[in-house]
Amino acid sequence: MTSLLVLDKVSKMFGGLLALDNVSVALQQGEVIGLIGPNGAGKTTFVNVVTGVLKPSSGSIVFAGRRIDGLRPDRVARAGIARTFQIVQPFPHLTVRENIAAAALFAGGSPTRAEAGRMADIHLAFCGLTREADKLAGSLTLAGRKRLELAKSLASRPKLLLLDEVNAGLNAAEVDDALRLIAEIAAKGITVLLIEHLMKVVSRSCSRIMVLHQGRLIADGPTADVLKDELVIEAYLGRRYAANQMGAGI
Template sequence: MTLLAIDGATKKFDGLTAVNEVSFGLEAGEIVGLLGPNGSGKTTLINLVSGELAVTAGSISLNGQRLTGRRRDQIARAGIARTFQLVRILPSLTLIENVTIPAVFGPGRRTVAEAQEVALEALKQVGLSEMATASAADLTYIDQKRLELARALASEPKVLLLDEWLAGLNPTELAEGIALIRSLKESGITILMVEHIMEAVRALCPRVVVMNSGRLIADEATETALRDPHVIAAYLGEGADA
């Protein structure tokens, strides 16, 4: 059974169609890359799945449960978590405090003590458990990204949406980031990741879906897509070498 099903998702803004009848699904345990040039509608689609935006038409469901029309907190509790292009952490709090907050509001009802246990496990997953009591304001950029990822994991999602989580990393950090995402896949989580770094896409995503001008133009194996003339023209530019 398809875990996440996107069926004809459409989003219009004052006559501009940012996402145009997009349909695809994710199976449990997959990592799928969401590719496309800037302005193609990728982040808007992520916002539709997470409930940041309401769909104009179409439907989105998780495990057969319709998400369309539900509040963001309800969608999060159902099992959708995300990161953002610009890191969103609470710099005035410690790492454990940052992660305990989403853990409290995850699925089920937890005491603060129970939420802290979940938060510590999430920090451990991203390699920050030894810094649990440190101030988030003192983190390096890569560790800020790790912390945001831990915040998403603390809600114990079925589907994790990564919006350019690897952007801005140096080569060493990029390798660490790829290894971290791979370790999450091994834990069984399903991931849809918006990404422009082809090294990461090839390393992590056996399959990609590609958008251009709001429409889905490809849904296929990564290496096949990166040789597809339509993908090359839309995403990499005419005559570019994938």
């Protein structure tokens, strides 16, 4: 099987700081993968080099058979990679529908405003925002803005969706709703990379976990195996979490 995304020995330097250190990974279509690690581990840098915000200092990135490292972010988005942001910033003075239509028009390749509006309606319904369609985006709750961010990213027609702390600040019921949406997105064949601190979210939604620590990929494998990995426990999870997982039979 040909991998959807392949990073081969990717490194990123900021002055004397090695933010990514020789990272090699491959993602397959339809996977839901967790990306975890302590603050400063390199998770945001990873996302930024994949999406074209940053150019790798070395190594290569191939997406859908095409080398993309060095492409501008808009070109990467048009190629089929979308992302959400931890700090959600919609266009506050546009309606919810207009925000999604703008993503469809400028990133999703919709040829006309009418088509962009049709795509917006589809993603409004999928993300449970139809009743809020004509509200100003700035009036939404945090959970509503998170759903809007997801709908905007889907309107760009991604093959790969990078979700950065999509559950941050949500209550338990809202997290459950978000996990349901993520599962439905993956069922459409879209690969999802979930950058997340909530381990209950990762363990419930991801079949595979990648772990970054000080810019290095220290683990990559099935969720159950990674959560018992000694390096991961020492670097990130801690002994108490590992003991609780064992007690729960995970």
